[in-house]
Amino acid sequence: MNLLQEVEQAQRRSDDALPKFNVGDTVKVHFRIVEGEKERIQIFEGVVIARNGGSSSNANFTVRRVAFNEGVERIFPLHSPRVEKVEVIREGQVRRAKLYYLRDRSGKAARLKAKGYTKTEKS
Amino acid sequence: MDHGILGKKIGMTRVFTDDGRWIDVTVLEAGPCKVVQRKTTDRDGYEAIQVGFGEIKESRAKKPQLGHFASAGVPPTRDLREFRVPKDSELKAGDEITAEIFQVGDRVDISGTTKGKGFAGAMKRHGFKGGPGGHGSHFHRAPGSMGQSADPAKVYKNKKLPGHMGHTKVTVQNLEVVTVDASKNLLLIRGSVPGANGGLITVNKSIKGAS
Numbered sequence: 001m002n003l004l005q006e007v008e009q010a011q012r013r014s015d016d017a018l019p020k021f022n023v024g025d026t027v028k029v030h031f032r033i034v035e036g037e038k039e040r041i042q043i044f045e046g047v048v049i050a051r052n053g054g055s056s057s058n059a060n061f062t063v064r065r066v067a068f069n070e071g072v073e074r075i076f077p078l079h080s081p082r083v084e085k086v087e088v089i090r091e092g093q094v095r096r097a098k099l100y101y102l103r104d105r106s107g108k109a110a111r112l113k114a115k116g117y118t119k120t121e122k123s
Numbered sequence: 124m125d126h127g128i129l130g131k132k133i134g135m136t137r138v139f140t141d142d143g144r145w146i147d148v149t150v151l152e153a154g155p156c157k158v159v160q161r162k163t164t165d166r167d168g169y170e171a172i173q174v175g176f177g178e179i180k181e182s183r184a185k186k187p188q189l190g191h192f193a194s195a196g197v198p199p200t201r202d203l204r205e206f207r208v209p210k211d212s213e214l215k216a217g218d219e220i221t222a223e224i225f226q227v228g229d230r231v232d233i234s235g236t237t238k239g240k241g242f243a244g245a246m247k248r249h250g251f252k253g254g255p256g257g258h259g260s261h262f263h264r265a266p267g268s269m270g271q272s273a274d275p276a277k278v279y280k281n282k283k284l285p286g287h288m289g290h291t292k293v294t295v296q297n298l299e300v301v302t303v304d305a306s307k308n309l310l311l312i313r314g315s316v317p318g319a320n321g322g323l324i325t326v327n328k329s330i331k332g333a334s
Contacts (some may be wrong), residue, residue, distance in 0.1 A: 004134045
Protein backbone atom coordinates (compact mmCIF):
# COMPACT_ATOMS: atom_id res chain seq x y z
CA MET A 1 0.00 0.00 0.00
CA ASN A 2 1.50 3.31 -0.97
CA LEU A 3 1.31 6.49 1.04
CA LEU A 4 -1.58 7.91 -0.96
CA GLN A 5 -3.72 4.86 -0.29
CA GLU A 6 -2.81 5.01 3.38
CA VAL A 7 -3.98 8.60 3.59
CA GLU A 8 -7.21 7.72 1.84
CA GLN A 9 -7.74 4.65 3.98
CA ALA A 10 -7.57 6.80 7.08
CA GLN A 11 -10.36 8.97 5.68
CA ARG A 12 -12.75 6.08 5.11
CA ARG A 13 -15.44 4.96 7.51
CA SER A 14 -15.10 1.42 8.73
CA ASP A 15 -17.18 -1.03 6.74
CA ASP A 16 -19.59 -1.46 9.67
CA ALA A 17 -20.19 2.27 9.90
CA LEU A 18 -20.84 2.57 6.19
CA PRO A 19 -24.45 3.33 5.38
CA LYS A 20 -26.01 0.50 3.42
CA PHE A 21 -28.20 1.43 0.49
CA ASN A 22 -28.39 0.90 -3.23
CA VAL A 23 -29.17 2.88 -6.32
CA GLY A 24 -32.94 3.22 -6.64
CA ASP A 25 -33.59 3.30 -2.91
CA THR A 26 -35.59 6.13 -1.42
CA VAL A 27 -33.53 7.42 1.48
CA LYS A 28 -33.44 10.04 4.19
CA VAL A 29 -29.97 11.54 4.47
CA HIS A 30 -29.29 13.01 7.89
CA PHE A 31 -26.79 15.76 7.18
CA ARG A 32 -25.17 17.75 9.96
CA ILE A 33 -25.09 21.48 9.31
CA VAL A 34 -22.83 23.79 11.28
CA GLU A 35 -23.97 27.38 11.47
CA GLY A 36 -21.43 29.31 13.48
CA GLU A 37 -21.68 27.75 16.94
CA LYS A 38 -24.93 25.92 16.36
CA GLU A 39 -25.29 22.49 14.87
CA ARG A 40 -28.41 20.93 13.51
CA ILE A 41 -29.42 17.95 11.46
CA GLN A 42 -31.01 18.53 8.11
CA ILE A 43 -32.85 15.69 6.43
CA PHE A 44 -32.81 15.36 2.67
CA GLU A 45 -35.21 12.78 1.31
CA GLY A 46 -35.13 11.43 -2.20
CA VAL A 47 -34.12 8.67 -4.56
CA VAL A 48 -30.49 7.61 -4.86
CA ILE A 49 -29.82 7.98 -8.57
CA ALA A 50 -26.07 7.35 -8.61
CA ARG A 51 -23.18 6.10 -6.56
CA ASN A 52 -19.76 7.25 -7.72
CA GLY A 53 -16.25 6.42 -6.63
CA GLY A 54 -16.72 2.78 -5.70
CA SER A 55 -14.80 1.83 -2.59
CA SER A 56 -12.53 4.87 -2.66
CA SER A 57 -12.56 7.40 0.14
CA ASN A 58 -13.73 9.96 -2.41
CA ALA A 59 -16.96 8.09 -3.10
CA ASN A 60 -20.10 10.18 -3.51
CA PHE A 61 -23.77 9.43 -3.91
CA THR A 62 -26.43 11.54 -5.58
CA VAL A 63 -29.91 11.93 -4.14
CA ARG A 64 -32.71 13.38 -6.24
CA ARG A 65 -36.01 14.71 -5.05
CA VAL A 66 -38.67 16.79 -6.68
CA ALA A 67 -39.54 19.80 -4.56
CA PHE A 68 -42.26 22.21 -5.67
CA ASN A 69 -42.14 20.79 -9.18
CA GLU A 70 -38.42 21.44 -9.40
CA GLY A 71 -35.93 18.59 -9.45
CA VAL A 72 -33.25 18.98 -6.78
CA GLU A 73 -30.15 16.82 -6.66
CA ARG A 74 -27.61 16.78 -3.88
CA ILE A 75 -24.30 15.03 -3.95
CA PHE A 76 -23.07 13.73 -0.60
CA PRO A 77 -19.58 12.39 0.14
CA LEU A 78 -20.14 8.85 1.37
CA HIS A 79 -17.40 9.09 3.98
CA SER A 80 -18.08 12.60 5.18
CA PRO A 81 -18.43 12.83 8.95
CA ARG A 82 -21.28 15.25 8.28
CA VAL A 83 -23.42 12.48 6.87
CA GLU A 84 -24.81 11.21 10.17
CA LYS A 85 -26.84 8.37 8.75
CA VAL A 86 -28.68 7.26 5.67
CA GLU A 87 -32.10 5.79 6.37
CA VAL A 88 -33.57 3.55 3.70
CA ILE A 89 -37.31 4.14 3.45
CA ARG A 90 -38.09 2.09 0.39
CA GLU A 91 -35.94 -0.21 -1.69
CA GLY A 92 -36.35 0.25 -5.40
CA GLN A 93 -35.96 -2.33 -8.09
CA VAL A 94 -33.85 -0.92 -10.88
CA ARG A 95 -31.94 -2.27 -13.85
CA ARG A 96 -29.37 0.51 -14.16
CA ALA A 97 -26.48 1.70 -12.01
CA LYS A 98 -27.21 5.34 -12.84
CA LEU A 99 -30.80 6.54 -12.94
CA TYR A 100 -30.17 9.73 -14.86
CA TYR A 101 -33.20 8.96 -17.01
CA LEU A 102 -35.37 10.05 -14.10
CA ARG A 103 -34.35 13.63 -14.86
CA ASP A 104 -36.33 13.54 -18.06
CA ARG A 105 -39.44 12.16 -16.42
CA SER A 106 -41.95 13.58 -14.07
CA GLY A 107 -45.01 12.44 -12.20
CA LYS A 108 -46.12 8.86 -12.67
CA ALA A 109 -43.38 8.08 -15.17
CA ALA A 110 -40.71 8.89 -12.60
CA ARG A 111 -41.84 6.18 -10.18
CA LEU A 112 -39.70 3.15 -9.38
CA LYS A 113 -40.91 -0.32 -8.63
CA ALA A 114 -40.39 -1.47 -5.07
CA LYS A 115 -38.07 -4.39 -4.57
CA GLY A 116 -39.84 -7.71 -4.55
CA TYR A 117 -42.80 -6.25 -6.43
CA THR A 118 -44.97 -8.76 -8.28
CA LYS A 119 -48.15 -8.27 -10.23
CA THR A 120 -50.22 -10.35 -7.89
CA GLU A 121 -49.35 -8.11 -5.00
CA LYS A 122 -50.77 -5.17 -6.85
CA SER A 123 -54.37 -6.12 -6.29
CA MET B 124 12.20 26.14 11.21
CA ASP B 125 15.33 27.63 9.67
CA HIS B 126 15.54 25.35 6.70
CA GLY B 127 13.40 23.18 4.48
CA ILE B 128 13.22 19.55 3.53
CA LEU B 129 13.30 17.53 0.33
CA GLY B 130 10.52 15.20 -0.63
CA LYS B 131 8.63 13.34 -3.27
CA LYS B 132 5.21 14.19 -4.61
CA ILE B 133 2.95 11.17 -4.13
CA GLY B 134 -0.34 12.48 -5.47
CA MET B 135 -3.49 14.37 -4.63
CA THR B 136 -6.58 13.39 -2.71
CA ARG B 137 -9.04 15.01 -0.37
CA VAL B 138 -9.37 14.80 3.39
CA PHE B 139 -12.13 15.71 5.78
CA THR B 140 -11.49 18.32 8.42
CA ASP B 141 -12.70 18.00 12.00
CA ASP B 142 -15.80 20.04 11.26
CA GLY B 143 -16.69 17.88 8.30
CA ARG B 144 -15.61 20.04 5.39
CA TRP B 145 -13.25 18.51 2.92
CA ILE B 146 -10.12 20.06 1.53
CA ASP B 147 -7.99 19.07 -1.43
CA VAL B 148 -4.49 18.09 -0.45
CA THR B 149 -1.25 16.98 -2.03
CA VAL B 150 0.47 14.07 -0.32
CA LEU B 151 4.23 14.49 0.01
CA GLU B 152 6.75 11.98 1.25
CA ALA B 153 9.12 14.40 2.98
CA GLY B 154 12.49 13.11 4.05
CA PRO B 155 14.09 11.75 6.02
CA CYS B 156 17.04 13.68 4.65
CA LYS B 157 20.63 13.63 5.86
CA VAL B 158 22.80 16.71 6.00
CA VAL B 159 25.74 15.94 3.71
CA GLN B 160 27.71 19.14 4.12
CA ARG B 161 27.63 22.26 6.24
CA LYS B 162 28.77 25.26 4.22
CA THR B 163 30.16 28.21 6.15
CA THR B 164 31.06 31.77 5.34
CA ASP B 165 34.72 31.16 6.13
CA ARG B 166 35.11 28.24 3.79
CA ASP B 167 32.39 28.66 1.15
CA GLY B 168 31.39 32.32 1.36
CA TYR B 169 27.84 31.65 2.57
CA GLU B 170 25.94 29.74 5.21
CA ALA B 171 24.02 26.70 4.06
CA ILE B 172 23.42 23.03 4.56
CA GLN B 173 23.60 20.54 1.75
CA VAL B 174 20.92 17.91 2.06
CA GLY B 175 20.53 14.54 0.35
CA PHE B 176 17.29 12.73 -0.42
CA GLY B 177 16.40 9.43 -2.04
CA GLU B 178 18.86 6.71 -1.08
CA ILE B 179 20.53 4.79 -3.89
CA LYS B 180 22.78 1.76 -3.99
CA GLU B 181 26.46 2.47 -3.64
CA SER B 182 27.05 0.86 -7.02
CA ARG B 183 24.78 3.46 -8.61
CA ALA B 184 26.73 6.44 -7.26
CA LYS B 185 29.68 7.93 -9.07
CA LYS B 186 33.07 7.63 -7.40
CA PRO B 187 33.60 11.32 -6.64
CA GLN B 188 30.11 11.41 -5.13
CA LEU B 189 30.87 8.37 -3.00
CA GLY B 190 33.81 10.21 -1.55
CA HIS B 191 31.67 13.24 -0.83
CA PHE B 192 29.04 11.16 0.95
CA ALA B 193 31.64 9.11 2.79
CA SER B 194 33.22 12.23 4.25
CA ALA B 195 29.85 13.05 5.80
CA GLY B 196 29.30 9.45 6.85
CA VAL B 197 25.94 9.17 5.14
CA PRO B 198 24.68 6.77 2.46
CA PRO B 199 24.66 8.10 -1.10
CA THR B 200 21.47 9.73 -2.34
CA ARG B 201 20.01 10.54 -5.73
CA ASP B 202 19.46 14.24 -5.11
CA LEU B 203 21.39 16.97 -3.35
CA ARG B 204 20.01 20.41 -2.61
CA GLU B 205 21.07 23.31 -0.42
CA PHE B 206 19.16 25.33 2.12
CA ARG B 207 20.41 28.60 3.53
CA VAL B 208 20.67 28.55 7.33
CA PRO B 209 21.57 31.23 9.87
CA LYS B 210 25.18 31.44 10.95
CA ASP B 211 24.49 30.05 14.42
CA SER B 212 22.74 26.96 13.09
CA GLU B 213 23.90 23.86 14.90
CA LEU B 214 23.23 21.45 12.06
CA LYS B 215 26.25 19.47 10.94
CA ALA B 216 27.00 16.77 8.41
CA GLY B 217 25.27 13.52 9.29
CA ASP B 218 22.30 15.14 11.04
CA GLU B 219 18.88 13.91 10.04
CA ILE B 220 16.02 16.18 8.95
CA THR B 221 12.51 14.81 9.23
CA ALA B 222 9.05 16.14 8.55
CA GLU B 223 8.89 17.09 12.23
CA ILE B 224 10.39 20.48 11.42
CA PHE B 225 6.91 21.47 10.22
CA GLN B 226 3.78 21.91 12.27
CA VAL B 227 0.16 21.85 11.26
CA GLY B 228 -0.83 25.29 10.07
CA ASP B 229 2.66 26.33 8.94
CA ARG B 230 2.99 28.21 5.70
CA VAL B 231 5.48 26.81 3.21
CA ASP B 232 6.83 27.54 -0.25
CA ILE B 233 7.10 24.49 -2.47
CA SER B 234 9.32 24.16 -5.53
CA GLY B 235 9.22 21.48 -8.16
CA THR B 236 9.89 20.90 -11.81
CA THR B 237 6.69 21.27 -13.81
CA LYS B 238 5.52 18.69 -16.31
CA GLY B 239 7.06 19.29 -19.72
CA LYS B 240 4.57 20.23 -22.42
CA GLY B 241 6.98 20.14 -25.37
CA PHE B 242 6.90 22.76 -28.12
CA ALA B 243 3.69 24.64 -27.45
CA GLY B 244 1.92 27.33 -29.45
CA ALA B 245 1.11 30.82 -28.26
CA MET B 246 -2.43 29.89 -27.24
CA LYS B 247 -1.39 27.14 -24.85
CA ARG B 248 1.85 28.74 -23.72
CA HIS B 249 0.75 32.33 -23.21
CA GLY B 250 -3.02 32.16 -23.23
CA PHE B 251 -3.48 33.98 -26.55
CA LYS B 252 -7.05 33.98 -27.71
CA GLY B 253 -6.53 32.69 -31.25
CA GLY B 254 -8.97 33.27 -34.04
CA PRO B 255 -12.40 31.99 -34.97
CA GLY B 256 -12.68 28.31 -35.75
CA GLY B 257 -14.58 28.73 -39.02
CA HIS B 258 -16.93 31.03 -40.91
CA GLY B 259 -14.32 31.57 -43.61
CA SER B 260 -11.59 32.47 -41.17
CA HIS B 261 -8.09 31.27 -41.94
CA PHE B 262 -6.69 32.56 -38.66
CA HIS B 263 -6.97 29.83 -36.04
CA ARG B 264 -4.12 29.37 -33.56
CA ALA B 265 -1.36 31.56 -34.98
CA PRO B 266 0.32 34.09 -32.67
CA GLY B 267 -0.74 37.11 -34.78
CA SER B 268 1.09 40.38 -35.15
CA MET B 269 4.78 40.55 -34.23
CA GLY B 270 4.65 44.29 -33.53
CA GLN B 271 4.86 47.57 -35.38
CA SER B 272 6.31 48.42 -38.81
CA ALA B 273 9.38 50.37 -40.07
CA ASP B 274 9.72 51.89 -36.65
CA PRO B 275 11.00 49.97 -34.61
CA ALA B 276 11.68 47.58 -37.53
CA LYS B 277 12.32 44.69 -35.23
CA VAL B 278 10.55 42.24 -32.98
CA TYR B 279 10.96 43.27 -29.37
CA LYS B 280 12.82 41.02 -27.01
CA ASN B 281 10.63 38.83 -24.77
CA LYS B 282 7.85 38.86 -27.38
CA LYS B 283 5.54 36.04 -26.43
CA LEU B 284 5.98 33.37 -29.06
CA PRO B 285 5.61 29.61 -29.38
CA GLY B 286 8.35 27.57 -27.81
CA HIS B 287 9.19 24.99 -25.22
CA MET B 288 6.74 24.95 -22.35
CA GLY B 289 7.01 23.35 -18.96
CA HIS B 290 9.86 21.44 -17.36
CA THR B 291 10.91 24.54 -15.48
CA LYS B 292 11.41 25.09 -11.79
CA VAL B 293 8.30 26.65 -10.32
CA THR B 294 7.69 27.74 -6.75
CA VAL B 295 4.23 27.98 -5.25
CA GLN B 296 4.21 30.30 -2.26
CA ASN B 297 2.32 30.34 0.98
CA LEU B 298 0.80 26.86 1.00
CA GLU B 299 -0.71 25.53 4.20
CA VAL B 300 0.48 22.39 5.97
CA VAL B 301 -2.59 20.30 6.80
CA THR B 302 -1.08 17.20 8.40
CA VAL B 303 2.36 16.19 9.60
CA ASP B 304 3.10 12.53 10.27
CA ALA B 305 6.81 12.17 10.96
CA SER B 306 6.55 8.42 11.58
CA LYS B 307 5.47 7.93 7.97
CA ASN B 308 7.47 10.95 6.66
CA LEU B 309 4.17 12.31 5.53
CA LEU B 310 3.21 15.89 4.75
CA LEU B 311 -0.22 16.91 3.53
CA ILE B 312 -0.25 20.27 1.79
CA ARG B 313 -3.41 22.15 0.96
CA GLY B 314 -3.70 22.75 -2.76
CA SER B 315 -1.55 21.63 -5.63
CA VAL B 316 2.19 21.39 -6.03
CA PRO B 317 4.22 21.70 -9.25
CA GLY B 318 5.42 18.61 -11.07
CA ALA B 319 4.42 15.06 -11.77
CA ASN B 320 3.75 12.42 -9.15
CA GLY B 321 7.07 10.99 -7.98
CA GLY B 322 8.92 14.21 -8.72
CA LEU B 323 11.43 15.85 -6.41
CA ILE B 324 9.90 18.59 -4.28
CA THR B 325 11.58 21.21 -2.11
CA VAL B 326 9.55 22.33 0.88
CA ASN B 327 10.82 25.56 2.35
CA LYS B 328 9.60 27.94 5.00
CA SER B 329 7.38 30.58 3.48
CA ILE B 330 9.04 33.90 2.77
CA LYS B 331 5.71 35.74 2.78
CA GLY B 332 3.36 33.94 5.14
CA ALA B 333 3.68 34.01 8.88
CA SER B 334 4.86 30.67 10.25
